[in-house]
Amino acid sequence: MAEPAPAPTRSRRLLLRSRRVVAAAIGVTLAAGATACGPEGAADAGADAPPHKGGTLTVLNSEPQTDFDPARLYTSGGGKVPTLVFRTLTTRKRANGAAGTEAVPDLATDTGRPSRNATVWTYTLKNGLKFEDGTPITSADIKYGIERSFAAELSGGAPYLRDWLIGGEKYQGPYKDKSEDGLKSIETPDDKTLVFHLKKPEGEFPLLATQTQFAPVPRAKDTGTKYEEHPVSSGPYRVVKNTGDGEHLLLKRNPHWSETTDKERHAYPDTVDVRSGLDSAVINQRLATGSGPDAAAVTTDTNLGPAELARIAGDKELEKRVGTGHFGYTNYLAFNPKVKPFDKPEVRQAIAYAVNRTSVVNAAGGSSLAEPATTFLPDQKSFGYTGADPFPAGKTGNPEKAKELLKKAGYPHGLKITLTHSTAKNFATSPEVATAVQDALKKSGITVELNGLEDNDYKDTVHSLKDEPGLFLGGWGADWPSGGPFLAPIFDGRQIVKDAYNFNHAQLDDPAVNHEIDAINHLTDLHKAAARWGALDDRIGERALSVPLFHPVYKRLHGKAIRNVVISDWDGVLDISQVAVK
């Protein structure tokens, strides 16, 4: 689900994943066994047959592909439908597992050349790039595409461009701002070159450049808010039909796309037919049965639930057709230390010790759909995962240690607290998880009262600086696989938002933390940056501002005739540009 949440400006992944989050941990997953490059290394079912060109790929989804406009899509859309139509300056590497967490060149010849301490990034476009109508793609088209995303009527994208580009906070988009140069911090000295000027060093700019806002849009063909009905394609497919605001999308080959300029997308099928608005049970049933066109069907947004998994577990044929994916996401207990008794570190630590991650994982769908979490950062190398466990609760919690800490905090006879959660049945912030936490804390003498709020009400409450409860179930997902977009929005004191959605739940404003975040953003060597993010996460983790509970794992079915399944750790979803149908 990569469409933006409604009103608030800072609507990040957190809000976008309220859907049934489902996960898995089939031993050493595909991630470990996969080779670094491409489909040939795909360790999934059906890799034995060579990929076949042609045929129709059906996509069965629950969420419609609304706002199919590169300016309005949140982040890159991952391996999902937009990548078939929109090419960007850089893109994710289409490889299984951890190898797929890198950014690689797409329209540009490289992932960007930094200068002046990573505040200036220069890109050169490849030769022979064309739109679906045959006109060449120029640097001005990419600049225009980015400028459009600043227009208020085309909202929905992530806030980074506005935050990072010089003058971004004031720029109103090309419809209001008719000046010759547009957004001055993006220079186009010639048809092939783009230069970005940033306010501060951002070593992760190449990862940002994978987002659809970096897709070219020809100014002459821009129809404003109507552009989403027929966006001009730069990718392997063009939109033939878009009915019901993305409910039914029909994509056919773009004759002007050439594989010679695009190493990442394969585009094996001739046609891609996206059907959405379907019930998740229906999607999984249709994929399992696989009759008619459903045999060549995949889903990019519907996971298997625990009950469905229990049924599939006995069926060898179906088991082979389940793809496992890891997306950088953490579900946690969030504290607001401004609310008593959570101002006392001992109380927060006691809760961290008391948590029973086995029952929490079961509540999230079991060990195939969730992995216990002890760090705030997801358990992947690209995030700088260290495996730290500052308050070792073991598999089922440590009530003795928790009681001891409570005694220290001045609660020798236990404690009564309220846990706020959503009533949505999403296996993440849902009543099941809250009840599992409640039961575990009971053993440590902590009585938990549950405060279940309707999902929208829940989001408004926990993200409001004014109404934020002392303890709630939260979750955070990565905008790209790095510690930056994970730690900065949550723990950077300068990102505390007063009048809109605030994600810094602990309202932490520590100069040392803020300074370290800035220092890491200087780094253009992302491996070094990852190590520093991991270390920062460990330091913040010791303060017990949140209790990491679990990282979800995705389990998704695909049809019998599907070949070449590639699932990267960037988003944990089968990459639709790699799939072939038999």
Add this chain to the structure above:
Amino acid sequence: MSDTPDTGAWRRLRARPSAVVAAAVLAALALLALGAPLLTALEGQDPTTYHDQLVDSARGGVPYGSFGGIGADHWLGVEPGTGRDLFARLLYGARVSLSVALGATVVQVLLGVTIGLAAGLGGRLLDAVLSRFTDVLLALPMLVFAVALTAIVPAGFPRPLLLILVIGLLSWGGTSRIVRAQTLSLRSRDHVAAARLAGRTPVQIARRELLPALAAPVLTYAALLVPTNIVVEASLSFLGIGVTPPTSSWGQLLSTATTWFRADPLYVLLPSGCLLVTVLACTVLGDAVRTALDPRERSRLAVGTRRAAARPPKGATR
């Protein structure tokens, strides 16, 4: 009068085997619900404790063992995902479901009778106002309104009581209509007219002349309201706005069970079976009460027996 209508009704009720069975089933359910703490103590379980080791985490949390983990420790197996004892959750769930249904019925009957009587006995204006109000209430999509109401009430408010109030306050319209119609027809009867001429106040008339006559239809209707209310509670809990976890109710159990119908059928069959049996028993008993209290039914039965006795044996006429 030696043969009062009441004792006659009682006798007729007892004479129906279906009514006796239904009543026995309901009594047994009530006993099970009341004895929940005792029975679960006997089993050695409680409704909220998790048993992580009893569910297969890698397979979505389906209980180990056949039939949802039925065994000596867990008489009806355990809940998938949590391993909580199903027998205990069903019994404690019965307490919530039955008390909410009964409580809501009491509220509905009290409100319905009061408003129906006021409309029937009051002036034309009062009648019009109350009747239109009843119409509006009947036309309201009850579930939507209940969802809105439960959402604005502070979290600390006890949920079962809230459910009683929400269901009771939103659906007394049917009772009120029946009572009003009955009152209108009774009002013109001689004994009511006589009471009015004797200077009795409307309240006295309502209490002494009308209520005894209203008892039969109201009781009958109430018996049919109980199962409806159980189902409404179940639907509200199904939508996630019923009882707060970890409290169980049949509706709450059903709402989590629906996806499990293939992987763990017993988990679905148990709460839905309980619901089915209760609703069926209430409906059968309600129908029997209606027939037993109906004076016409009495005469019809009596006539039938006499005729049957008077009729000569079939073979004799030939």
